[in-house]
Amino acid sequence: MENKKIYTVTALFDTxxxxxxxxxxxxxxxxxxxxxxxxYPVHGMEKAMKLKPSYLGYVTLFFGLSGAAFAMLFMSxxxxxxxxxxxxxxxxxxxxxxxxxxxxxxxxxxxxxxxGVLIALMFRFPNTAHPLHDTNYMKKVSADKFGxxxxxxxxxxxxNKIKEFFKGLGGKEIETIYEEDKKAEIKVFDYRxxxxxxxxxxxxxxxxxxxxxKLLYMQPFTWMGEQDKVIAQSESNFYNDGFSMRLPVxxxxxxxxxxxxxxxxxxxxxxxxxxxLPFTKDIIEKGKMRFDTYCSPCHGYFGQSDSRLHDQxxxxxxxxxxxVRNWPDGNIYxxxxxxxxxxxxxxxxxxREDRWAIIHYVRxxxxxxxxxxxxxxxxxxxxxx
Amino acid sequence: MTTIDxxxxxxxxxGKPAASSIDEMVSAPLNQKPGxxxxxxxxxxxxxLTVGSVALGLTFYYGxxxxxxxxxxxxxxxxxxFVFWVGIGHAGTLISAILFLLRQKWRTGIARFxxxxxxFAVMCAGLFPAIHTxxxxxxxxxxxxxxxxxxxxxxxxxxxxxVFAVSTYFxxxxxxxxxxxxxxLATLRDRATTKWKKISxxxxxxxxxxxxxxxxxxxxxxxxxxxxxxxxxLSVHTIxxxxxxVSVIPGWHTTIFPPYFVAGAVFSGFAMVQxxxxxxxxxFKLQHIITLNTLEKMNxxxxxxxxxxxxxxxxxxxxxxxxxxxxxxxxxxxxxxGPYAWAYWTMISCNVIFPQLFWFKKIRRSILFMFIIGVxxxxxxxxxxxxxxxxxxxxxxxxxxxxxxxxTVYDLAILMMSxxxxxxxxxxxxxxxxxxxxxxxxAHVDGAQPVHKGVH
Numbered sequence: 001m002e003n004k005k006i007y008t009v010t011a012l013f014d015t016x017x018x019x020x021x022x023x024x025x026x027x028x029x030x031x032x033x034x035x036x037x038x039x040y041p042v043h044g045m046e047k048a049m050k051l052k053p054s055y056l057g058y059v060t061l062f063f064g065l066s067g068a069a070f071a072m073l074f075m076s077x078x079x080x081x082x083x084x085x086x087x088x089x090x091x092x093x094x095x096x097x098x099x100x101x102x103x104x105x106x107x108x109x110x111x112x113x114x115x116g117v118l119i120a121l122m123f124r125f126p127n128t129a130h131p132l133h134d135t136n137y138m139k140k141v142s143a144d145k146f147g148x149x150x151x152x153x154x155x156x157x158x159x160n161k162i163k164e165f166f167k168g169l170g171g172k173e174i175e176t177i178y179e180e181d182k183k184a185e186i187k188v189f190d191y192r193x194x195x196x197x198x199x200x201x202x203x204x205x206x207x208x209x210x211x212x213x214k215l216l217y218m219q220p221f222t223w224m225g226e227q228d229k230v231i232a233q234s235e236s237n238f239y240n241d242g243f244s245m246r247l248p249v250x251x252x253x254x255x256x257x258x259x260x261x262x263x264x265x266x267x268x269x270x271x272x273x274x275x276x277l278p279f280t281k282d283i284i285e286k287g288k289m290r291f292d293t294y295c296s297p298c299h300g301y302f303g304q305s306d307s308r309l310h311d312q313x314x315x316x317x318x319x320x321x322x323x324v325r326n327w328p329d330g331n332i333y334x335x336x337x338x339x340x341x342x343x344x345x346x347x348x349x350x351x352r353e354d355r356w357a358i359i360h361y362v363r364x365x366x367x368x369x370x371x372x373x374x375x376x377x378x379x380x381x382x383x384x385x
Numbered sequence: 386m387t388t389i390d391x392x393x394x395x396x397x398x399x400g401k402p403a404a405s406s407i408d409e410m411v412s413a414p415l416n417q418k419p420g421x422x423x424x425x426x427x428x429x430x431x432x433x434l435t436v437g438s439v440a441l442g443l444t445f446y447y448g449x450x451x452x453x454x455x456x457x458x459x460x461x462x463x464x465x466x467f468v469f470w471v472g473i474g475h476a477g478t479l480i481s482a483i484l485f486l487l488r489q490k491w492r493t494g495i496a497r498f499x500x501x502x503x504x505f506a507v508m509c510a511g512l513f514p515a516i517h518t519x520x521x522x523x524x525x526x527x528x529x530x531x532x533x534x535x536x537x538x539x540x541x542x543x544x545x546x547x548v549f550a551v552s553t554y555f556x557x558x559x560x561x562x563x564x565x566x567x568x569x570l571a572t573l574r575d576r577a578t579t580k581w582k583k584i585s586x587x588x589x590x591x592x593x594x595x596x597x598x599x600x601x602x603x604x605x606x607x608x609x610x611x612x613x614x615x616x617x618x619l620s621v622h623t624i625x626x627x628x629x630x631v632s633v634i635p636g637w638h639t640t641i642f643p644p645y646f647v648a649g650a651v652f653s654g655f656a657m658v659q660x661x662x663x664x665x666x667x668x669f670k671l672q673h674i675i676t677l678n679t680l681e682k683m684n685x686x687x688x689x690x691x692x693x694x695x696x697x698x699x700x701x702x703x704x705x706x707x708x709x710x711x712x713x714x715x716x717x718x719x720x721x722x723g724p725y726a727w728a729y730w731t732m733i734s735c736n737v738i739f740p741q742l743f744w745f746k747k748i749r750r751s752i753l754f755m756f757i758i759g760v761x762x763x764x765x766x767x768x769x770x771x772x773x774x775x776x777x778x779x780x781x782x783x784x785x786x787x788x789x790x791x792x793t794v795y796d797l798a799i800l801m802m803s804x805x806x807x808x809x810x811x812x813x814x815x816x817x818x819x820x821x822x823x824x825x826x827x828a829h830v831d832g833a834q835p836v837h838k839g840v841h
Contacts, residue, residue, distance in 0.1 A: 036597035040828035054605040097541035125591040142575035144404030
């Protein structure tokens, strides 16, 4: 017992008034490293012990503001830069709609931050191996007594003087508490500690990996997802070639896509192919729709080769040149069907009828830039008298 | 009849018990073997939980087609139960945080228990949005995390706000509750007689030493957490009400919803806490700590919030008429006189009419009457959510899409499961942790604080 290092000297008091007076006297005597232990917070103890006000409020402020800033900036970043989506016609940065989540994150981070700092940094918890634990003193102050202790860290510490001092204050059960030897033995490089750390790391990493990469993709019940049917592009065990999709029988013709009979025929033949469609408003409107979809990306909405691909692509010829204007319909049809120079064939994309409708519309476009006097509808013109 | 002495506050803890006897009283249930009544109750609640879990398992296996939900009633019992349980949770936070900030000392005896009920209620509540997605194993996507699809959640949807609100509420309530438990766990640690109790209380009390230097920060932390929990609890039911108010369904699309929902939540929560406390104080002989005065004050809160709810019902009707909106008017007339009128009048009588009996002091202080009215309030508040959700959805704009909602046996079983879960947790709680905050009660006994000797 003699070799043991003293941790503190303790005394017990019966009433809150006594302990408050004792705290005042201890602080007044110049002791600084002393503590009061009470079963519940006693009002006015801060003042009696001459403690500085708690700075915990600033910790909360820091975490609260960080949480608020993080939430607002994160949602803004997602909505404006990372994956902008128009939702309900609202602007990308709809800050009023971000307020609820910002508020919740503020509260969450402030609460967790405050308690984390309180427990880990201010209390230095968990600490179940403190010299005061399991002492008679701790059992009493845990229930109904009020304890005062001055630790050996105090510059004025002197065991006998303090015992006298406590007696003078009216303290009971004055005791000396020694530090436990065991404390010194705890090593950071203890193999059990290292093994525990490794185990925790493995379990945490494994769980995280499992949850994020496996669990979230697991489908316990897949009634809808997995059906006994052939899925396009999937592998087949049934056919020898391993493809689940079959090629059509040779010579199969898709509906509306009869092969072009005049492939490779000379211009002298082609010019005799005439447009089978009547020149009506409906057909022209249909032609405009198809032209805007398939032709305008290169030729421009008005066939002037001023499209949105201008300067990014070999310039397509204008459709208003003398050459095209003087072509018979069959020639234009031939170019759409077979392609020419850089222009690919549109045989597979535009049906026969639509190709002819486009040609009618091209004729309308050409006429609009080369109108004759006779095109003017005289009945609509206001004559001057 | 004694006259009341107004120069002295009525002590919150009756009879000025000694601090050590409080320890004795509160820790007694933790040291005894469970009694017969507890065993019977526990068997019942675990059975409810198990039967409901089977129904839930079948729901996972076959899908939510087993439920009564249909087109257009896409939200049925699932969301009704969710709103009901979140509401129950609100009383706990109100008692532990708002009444703490308002320095209502009578909350001392019931705060711990009410907080625990908050946590259990929020657990029950959280269950329903999780399962109503149909494939609950994909719920991880509700949280924004940098997933492989590079898609984020929709931050401007009230449903996502709900995810944040409920999970924040649960976390903060848990922290608040745990912080309050630490000193009590330390007291129990120092009273522990068996090795395992000692070890577990040591671990969970983190090594608390009742030090005044710690109490100083601890009390500050408690005020800060209470300060945060107060707007948080108001925000949670506000956001829950946004799930409805932000939509364009007649009967939902109103600005009265947030205050109306918060008042309703506190109303039903107080009724639930009052009901369970009546049993707890009787069973564990805590009549001196959870006093009749405290229960009376809870009943007074119920008259207040019940009247606010009644006023909100009237305002809804008035607004529907005053708006001149045909759909809105139809919805409210349909609520009172349509096919679900029975639910509507159940709600009105349980929420508006019966609680008014609390104006009579005798009824307010009668355990039997307050218990019955408390049960009525819980039934009424459950039906309030049913009325809001089902009547509005089953008859919305297009008469051709109208459809009645009838819950199936699976809906009822899952509702039963949530009650089973709640009461199972409550029963486990009363046997493992102190149901009353020991440190707080000690601090509020008469004579526990130093007398101010002429200093002010």
